[in-house]
Amino acid sequence: MRRSVVDSDLSVVRISLASSYIARMLACFAAVLFAATTPTDAEAIATGVAKIVAMQEKGPGADVAAEWPYEGVYRVGGKIPYGYRVGGTSIASMALLAAPGFADDAARKDAISRAIDFVAKSKDEPLLSPEYGGNYDVRGWAHCYGLRFLVAAKKAGAVGETQKSAVDAAITFYLDALKKTEIPKVGGWQYARGPGIDNPCPTSPFMTAPCLFALIEAKESGLDVSDELIARTVKALEITRGDSGYVAYNASRQTRDDAGQIPGAIGRMCAVESALARAGKGDEKRVRFAVEKFFEFWPELEKRRKKTGTHVAPYGVAPYYFFYAFTHAAAAIELLPETERAANRTKFRELLFKVRDADGTWNDRVFPRSASFGTAMSVLALLEADGAENAAATKPSTSDGASSKGASPKSPSSK
Numbered sequence: 001m002r003r004s005v006v007d008s009d010l011s012v013v014r015i016s017l018a019s020s021y022i023a024r025m026l027a028c029f030a031a032v033l034f035a036a037t038t039p040t041d042a043e044a045i046a047t048g049v050a051k052i053v054a055m056q057e058k059g060p061g062a063d064v065a066a067e068w069p070y071e072g073v074y075r076v077g078g079k080i081p082y083g084y085r086v087g088g089t090s091i092a093s094m095a096l097l098a099a100p101g102f103a104d105d106a107a108r109k110d111a112i113s114r115a116i117d118f119v120a121k122s123k124d125e126p127l128l129s130p131e132y133g134g135n136y137d138v139r140g141w142a143h144c145y146g147l148r149f150l151v152a153a154k155k156a157g158a159v160g161e162t163q164k165s166a167v168d169a170a171i172t173f174y175l176d177a178l179k180k181t182e183i184p185k186v187g188g189w190q191y192a193r194g195p196g197i198d199n200p201c202p203t204s205p206f207m208t209a210p211c212l213f214a215l216i217e218a219k220e221s222g223l224d225v226s227d228e229l230i231a232r233t234v235k236a237l238e239i240t241r242g243d244s245g246y247v248a249y250n251a252s253r254q255t256r257d258d259a260g261q262i263p264g265a266i267g268r269m270c271a272v273e274s275a276l277a278r279a280g281k282g283d284e285k286r287v288r289f290a291v292e293k294f295f296e297f298w299p300e301l302e303k304r305r306k307k308t309g310t311h312v313a314p315y316g317v318a319p320y321y322f323f324y325a326f327t328h329a330a331a332a333i334e335l336l337p338e339t340e341r342a343a344n345r346t347k348f349r350e351l352l353f354k355v356r357d358a359d360g361t362w363n364d365r366v367f368p369r370s371a372s373f374g375t376a377m378s379v380l381a382l383l384e385a386d387g388a389e390n391a392a393a394t395k396p397s398t399s400d401g402a403s404s405k406g407a408s409p410k411s412p413s414s415k
Contacts (some may be wrong), residue, residue: 038353039360041382042100047360048379049099052092053111055372059085059118066114068092068372072320072365073310074138082127087141088373089115090149095376097149097156098383112158119146120166123173130180134193140181140207141191147174148214151221175218178211179229186252188236202250205240206321208233209271209328216278234279237272245289247272249316263297264315267325270294274331287335294329295347301325305355305364322364323377326352330381345385352378 039047056065060079069080070088093115096108103109122128123146128139150171153159159167181197183190188203189211212233219225240248242257247268262269269290276282300315301322310318326348333344356362362374 041349041386044353044356044360045099045379045382045386046101048362048375049096049101049105049108051359051361052096052372052375052379053107055369055375056092056111056114057369064114065111066118068115068376069369070373071367071370074136076127081138082122082125083138083140083142085142086119086122086128087138087145088370090119090142090145092372092376093119093149094145094152095379095383097152097158099379102156102158109158112153113160113163116150116153116159116163116167119149120163120170122146123170128177130177130197132197134195134197134199134201136192138191140178140189140211143174143177143181144189144207144211144214147171147178148210148217150174151214151217151223155221171218171223175223175225178214182229182232183236186236186239187232190250192250200252202252203236203240204250205237205247205268205272206249206324208236208240209268209275212237212275213278230279234276234281237276238281240268240272241286245269245286245293261315262293263300264317264321266290266294266297266301267321267328270325270328270332274328274335277335282335284336287332288340291329291332291336291344294325294332295344295351298325298351302355306366308366319364319366322355323362323374323381327377327381327384330384334384341385348381348385352381 052068055068057067057069058065059067059069066089067085068089068091069085070091071080072084074081074084076082093112096102096112101108102112122142128142130139130143132139150159150167154167154171178189181189183193183201183203184198185200186203188205188208190201190204191207192204193199193201212230215225215230215233219230239254240251242248242255242259244257244259244262246255246257246259246262247265248255248258249265249268269286273283273287273290277287300317304312304317304319305322307319310320312318330348333341333348336344352362356378357371361371362378363371364374
């Protein structure tokens with residue numbers, strides 16, 4: 001009897017060891033298969049760029065393809081709103097400008113030139129006027145990203161001689177529009193305001209974070225952006241932060257912490273911490289926390305990718321948070337100490353390529369044309385680490401071993 005028990009115990013041990021061995025072998029096989037079937041960053045970026053260029057389309061009544069409109073469920077008069085048309089076009093254009101090889105890519109340069117014309121002339125569109133009645137309205141995305149794109153286009157030397165006056169006028173318009181639509185008393189920006197543009201309302205960190213990037217980039221290009229405006233925008237973001245690291249969806253005063261909602265806040269957390277760092281108000285502990293929670297809770301975003309509807313309980317996650325979160329998570333990783341970046345980049349890359357479609361694009365919506373947005377945001381995310389590694393190879397380290405980029409973070413897509 002005793003021998004039987006011993007034999008039985010040994011059998012269990014053997015089975016356990018065999019199972020453990022098989023699990024390790026399967027994990028190794030999966031890792032090898034992933035490496036063998038996953039493109040390099042350079043290959044994925046090149047494919048993404050080509051796909052974006054091919055997706056450029058004609059707007060209503062247009063004779064030439066000049067737009068990459070973002071498509072969501074929101075419509076104005078049954079049509080994709082101008083804020084999404086200009087905003088989506090600008091984000092796609094920023095990725096095309098930032099990706100390597102722009103100067104030698106004739107198709108890309110032509111596509112960008114057409115996009116410049118569209119975004120510049122859109123300043124005259126009444127539905128983008130900063131004078132409006134409030135309520136839910138997405139024109140602010142055009143003001144924010146139209147400004148960022150045109151500033152980046154000038155910096156990249158992509159603006160033709162005949163385009164310069166129109167581009168300068170459009171830059172002035174978009175910057176002025178941001179100034180005029182800043183939320184009174186609270187600061188920041190909001191696409192879901194109450195009635196009356198002159199009435200205070202809660203600030204949206206989802207929108208205010210990229211607007212802070214826009215203001216800093218504009219100021220660095222020599223435009224008139226006051227320190228006071230930047231300080232108010234910083235404060236508007238700071239009131240959205242809870243003690244735990246949580247960032248509220250909206251806030252008009254210092255937010256109450258709500259750590260239980262962190263799974264739905266990871267995109268905002270990465271965006272806010274990256275934006276504040278860009279303004280010189282970074283907090284390494286909060287950045288690390290945002291990155292850690294991004295990896296922990298990204299499956300909550302995945303549940304809503306390519307799904308219908310918008311905000312769904314329990315975390316209020318909408319599909320359009322997905323690649324927004326990924327791009328800002330990539331930026332946040334580059335704010336960590338250099339010793340922590342490589343491992344986080346590897347984890348990030350594995351996630352990003354898991355959600356890449358078979359044709360080499362990325363899309364978080366059910367609408368095919370929004371692949372231009374998802375692909376652009378993913379290209380920008382890949383460029384974050386690529387740009388940081390290139391900088392680390394050419395710049396000296398600081399005395400504590402952190403790269404010089406860590407001390408002076410760039411904004412997503414500002415390269």
